[in-house]
Amino acid sequence: MTTTITARAVLLDMDGTLVDSTAVVERLWLEWAEPHGLDRDTVLKTVHGRQGWQSMAILLPERDPVINREENQRMLTRESAETDGVVAIPGAAELLLSLQDMPHAIVTSADVALMTARMGAARLPLTELAITAERVSHSKPHPEGFLLAASALGIDPADCVVFEDSGAGIRAGIDAGMIVIGVGPHAPSFAPAHHVDDLTQIAIVPAGEGFEIRIS
Structure with a gap:
């Protein structure tokens, strides 16, 4: 069974969502x-x-x-x-490729140096927009990072979908008024709207003014 969500922007956590660190x-x-x-x-x-x-x-x-x-x-x-053992979450490279012409951003508690090191170790491309530790006053579970990303992209928070694995991150996405897709084995216990084991279950398809996120 496939679940379809309509969105105009995707906001992605890094650790545990795009990279396994x-x-x-x-x-x-x-x-x-x-x-x-x-x-x-x-x-x-x-x-x-x-x-x-x-x-x-x-x-x-x-x-x-x-x-x-x-x-x-x-x-x-x-x-x-120390990046030995840091690898991409299955499906992360494909998801980032499918988003390259659509509004999206990384929203991470890492600073720029750590984000760059881990994405590089996992052989994943950096996004054009990244909200890192240097850009916020409040850490997750505060929603500031996600709201800042939505504002920078010019997208209403209600039209953003968040991919997150941690309790703090999922709470931040929910409190930002966004749909949250939990990633990984621990995410369901934090009550995201949807859940996937990894990113191979996600497909992005253009639709109207935005796109569809299909969860299989």
Whole structure:
């Protein structure tokens, strides 16, 4: 059975949606957490989808935010350098190719350097528009990044479809007033409007003033 959604723009998360960086993300975060005696499961439930400084603030609520910002920058530098094992999510290259003449953007909690490193490691093309950590004041689950992307594209949020894997990202898309398609095994628990195991289940077909997203 095929589900069809009409849209005028697609907004794509990166980690867990376009690229699989789980191994390196979890390894670096667990290394960071060990000296603080933090529970492994709590750390892994917290860090996905958010900017690092916000994850640190949640995990260590009494700590000086300045320290979080400094450690987050060091974490980003390491993540940008350590890309072994980063690969494309199945269907990501084909999806980006099908969107090349349609309004779309990456909306990621990574900074430009990390986005460029991971997309390059996964051999995926960068989008013309990318809303990265440098461009927002609030991390996901705040909807700012998605709303900024819609504004930059000149598309009403209600006509945008978001592809996301994490709880923070799915919440951000929903709160932005957009249709959210959850990607991957964990996405259904965060109540996206639709769900796919990976991006091979997605087809983009031009239609009228926009296009159809067909979910198989």
